[in-house]
Amino acid sequence: xxxxxxxxxxxxxxxxxxxxxxxxxxxxxxxxxxxxxxxxxxxxxxxxxxxxxxxxxxxxxxxxxxxxxxxxxxxxxxxxxxxxxxxxxxxxxxxxxxxxxxxxxxxxxxxxxxxxxxxxxxxxxxxxxxxxxxxxxxxxxxxxxxxxxxxxxxxxxxxxxxxxxxxxxxxxxxxxxxxxxxxxxxxxxxxxxxxxxxxxxxxxxxxxxxxxxxxxxxxxxxxxxxxxxxxxxxxxxxxxxxxxxxxxxxxxxxxxxxxxxxxxxxxxxxxxxxxxxxxxxxxxxxxxxxxxxxxxxxxxxxxxxxxxx
Amino acid sequence: xxxxxxxxxxxxxxxxxxxxxxxxxxxxxxxxxxxxxxxxxxxxxxxxxxxxxxxxxxxxxxxxxxxxxxxxxxxxxxxxxxxxxxxxxxxxxxxxxxxxxxxxxxxxxxxxxxxxxxx
Numbered sequence: 286x287x288x289x290x291x292x293x294x295x296x297x298x299x300x301x302x303x304x305x306x307x308x309x310x311x312x313x314x315x316x317x318x319x320x321x322x323x324x325x326x327x328x329x330x331x332x333x334x335x336x337x338x339x340x341x342x343x344x345x346x347x348x349x350x351x352x353x354x355x356x357x358x359x360x361x362x363x364x365x366x367x368x369x370x371x372x373x374x375x376x377x378x379x380x381x382x383x384x385x386x387x388x389x390x391x392x393x394x395x396x397x398x399x400x401x402x403x404x405x406x407x408x409x410x411x412x413x414x415x416x417x418x419x420x421x422x423x424x425x426x427x428x429x430x431x432x433x434x435x436x437x438x439x440x441x442x443x444x445x446x447x448x449x450x451x452x453x454x455x456x457x458x459x460x461x462x463x464x465x466x467x468x469x470x471x472x473x474x475x476x477x478x479x480x481x482x483x484x485x486x487x488x489x490x491x492x493x494x495x496x497x498x499x500x501x502x503x504x505x506x507x508x509x510x511x512x513x514x515x516x517x518x519x520x521x522x523x524x525x526x527x528x529x530x531x532x533x534x535x536x537x538x539x540x541x542x543x544x545x546x547x548x549x550x551x552x553x554x555x556x557x558x559x560x561x562x563x564x565x566x567x568x569x570x571x572x573x574x575x576x577x578x579x580x581x582x583x584x585x586x587x588x589x590x591x592x593x594x
Numbered sequence: 595x596x597x598x599x600x601x602x603x604x605x606x607x608x609x610x611x612x613x614x615x616x617x618x619x620x621x622x623x624x625x626x627x628x629x630x631x632x633x634x635x636x637x638x639x640x641x642x643x644x645x646x647x648x649x650x651x652x653x654x655x656x657x658x659x660x661x662x663x664x665x666x667x668x669x670x671x672x673x674x675x676x677x678x679x680x681x682x683x684x685x686x687x688x689x690x691x692x693x694x695x696x697x698x699x700x701x702x703x704x705x706x707x708x709x710x711x712x713x
Contacts, residue, residue: 493635495672518669525666529675531656534663537635537670571598583598583708 289459291435292355292363292403296455296462298338302358305456313462314338316373316429317352321551323394323414323512325519327352332408342467345421346475348549350414350512351390355433355460357403365409365434366400372432373415377425378465382445387430390415394512394546401433414512416549418477421470431462474554480568481589483511485544490572492586494520495535496550497567501527501560506553507534509568513546520548550591560593567591598631598708605704608639610697616690619705621649621658623683629710632658633674634689638701641668642694645703651685654678658687665694676710 286303293302296310317331320341324330331339331354343349353371357363365371374387393399393413403409419427432440440460445451455463485492496507505527511520516538525534550568554560567590574582604619623630634645643665649658654677665671689705 493672497676499676518667521667523666525673526664528661528663529656529659531676532660533631533633533672533674533676534666535672536667537637537672573600581600581603583600585597 288358289438290359291438291460292357292365292401292409292433293459294355294431294433294462298336302459304459305453307456310452310455311428311463311465313431313464314340315354316431316462316464317354318343318429318466319350319352319414320344321347321349321508321510322521322523323350323510323519325514325517327414327514328410331410335408342469343417343419344469344471344551345419346471347418347477347551348510349417349419350510351417351429352414353401353411353431353433354408355401355403356408357405359435360405362402362404363409363435364400364402366398366402369434370399371401371411371434374430375417375419375466376428376430377422378428379425381428382448382451384442384444390417392416396545413514416512419468422468427466427468429464429466433460433462435460471553473556474559476552476593477549478591479547480509480550480591481548481570481587483544483546483548483570483587485540485542487542489542490540491537492540492570492572493535493537494548494568494570495533496522497533497569498527499566500530500564501532501552501566502555502558503528504555507550507566509548509550511546511548513544515544516540520546524551524553565590565592597711599711600706600708602707603704605702608691608697608701608703610693610701614690614692616688617705619687619689621685621687621707623679623681625681627679627681629676630679631674631676631708631710632660633672633706633708634660635704635706636665636671636691638669638698639665639671639691639703640693640695640697641665644692645673645690647687647689647705649685649687651683653680653683658685662692
């Protein structure tokens with residue numbers, strides 16, 4: 286047994302930095318699938334929650350977020366950025382022993398590279414969540430594998446001759462985490478994608494983000510999110526049911542200056558329905574710019590219309 | 595870039611003393627018809643509450659009617675409809691909140707009507 290004096294990834298709650306780890310290996314609470322939701326301040330949220338597993342099942346065919354954290358057991362700050370950035374892979378369990386078939390998640394909400402910085406004895410959280418749109422899965426399940434570098438430790442991914450060798454590799458490497466990911470298969474027609482590349486500009490504002498839904502079937506569920514941290518509250522509209530032909534829904538959020546994030550939408554049609562030919566949704570962002578002659582002006586900062594043809 | 599001009603707006607602090615709070619607004623379209631966005635901006639209203647509105651006169655397409663709509667996010671949720679309104683249309687619009695639980699202090703609902711304009 287040895288102490289791992291770097292950014293340590295647990296394989297289960299309650300562990301400290303002793304390697305090789307014992308017990309369950311595929312339930313790391315430091316890989317945090319968070320479903321289609323996001324948080325305003327992941328650094329605080331997930332470090333305050335370190336003794337819990339706040340994960341949420343992922344949704345197939347929708348845009349999901351996955352956070353990563355780790356506790357720094359060294360005596361110095363560790364800055365995992367650039368070539369030392371944290372990495373996250375997904376694979377079907379049936380391909381777990383074939384790293385060359387793993388898929389790296391490289392998409393961040395802002396387009397910036399991932400990083401993870403942790404002060405000595407503190408918990409660090411990835412700078413932005415990893416984005417993943419998993420397919421439905423049958424007769425198998427998804428696995429997530431994280432690789433978090435620390436000075437003086439080799440957390441390289443080798444080849445494996447069998448599951449025992451894989452288990453030994455995970456157990457013995459404090460910068461490696463493995464988690465079986467729960468994914469809810471979609472059971473009706475679902476669309477997801479980037480609705481807007483949002484850029485705030487040099488001033489912070491209270492912004493209203495809305496999804497305008499035209500001719501969508503009643504009970505269609507719509508949601509959207511911008512995963513880059515900063516806005517308060519987070520730009521995340523949970524699934525909300527459409528209840529008419531010209532319906533809109535959204536939220537208000539204080540967006541900091543120079544904020545940049547892709548905004549993703551998810552649209553799930555009721556079972557057995559498809560979008561009518563004239564169905565469309567428009568994602569808009571606007572702010573109130575003050576009154577003129579007694580009429581308050583609202584400036585639309587961005588608008589993107591999506592068709593289903 | 596398009597603009598919205600808010601022509602009608604009323605904001606109400608909500609005490610939560612009763613499970614349903616209801617308000618009315620006299621709407622007058624004026625001499626020009628157009629596309630109008632009718633919104634409810636909900637602040638600090640508990641998730642699971644419902645909001646909605648309706649007008650007492652026909653004419654707009656679709657009608658000014660938002661069926662009971664679940665509040666799905668806290669603290670700031672927005673919902674509404676877009677409707678084509680004829681010139682000189684006038685009606686009384688009733689809007690309401692039905693609480694799923696007693697709101698915290700500072701709960702409010704704002705009804706807005708905004709003409710969609712192109713600049």
